[in-house]
Amino acid sequence: GAVVSQHPSWVICKSGTSVKIECRSLDFQATTMFWYRQFPKQSLMLMATSNEGSKATYEQGVEKDKFLINHASLTLSTLTVTSAHPEDSSFYICSARLHYEQYFGPGTRLTVT
């Protein structure tokens, strides 16, 4: 149990375009999901907390107009990177909360050229 999927697993896009990443909890309902970003040789940094049916809570320094989060159902949250730039290239990982633990998706590797 407690499986989280992400789609796509990797994506390459041109600078200036937008990319949407989906995070799904497959066998449980998650009122809260989290989005992280991980640069090479660095740790996971929390970007935002996504709550079903309400606005996401963004961490300090994360632009909410650039990283749009939608948590429209109890099993799906999406992160859209708008007007992507090469510096947005990173490993994006979502997690879904079940009780007091978080279960992580396999991550999405984004490369912006």
Next chain:
Amino acid sequence: RKEVEQDPGPFNVPEGATVAFNCTYSNSASQSFFWYRQDCRKEPKLLMSVYSSGNEDGRFTAQLNRASQYISLLIRDSKLSDSATYLCVVSLPTSGTYKYIFGTGTRLKVLA
């Protein structure tokens, strides 16, 4: 000061060795504590939760000292498959839920 600090390593140890990782956290409001394991280019996977009384899972033993704000992980009889990055994680209450703060990770390489 980072909220969760770990020695980045790498720790290179021979098979069969015992290795210990330490972690300190700065926020006394931290509620729960975990060790995660992350393999290269993969998502983190929960290794074990950490309790004040200390807990053991096979070759792995975790300890928590709330007074010193210190967490440890001991791996006995290291296997080649233990090679990975070990992430110390604390949870902090926020906006009606909990958020995870990750340490930078300690890289372990077990050598044949």
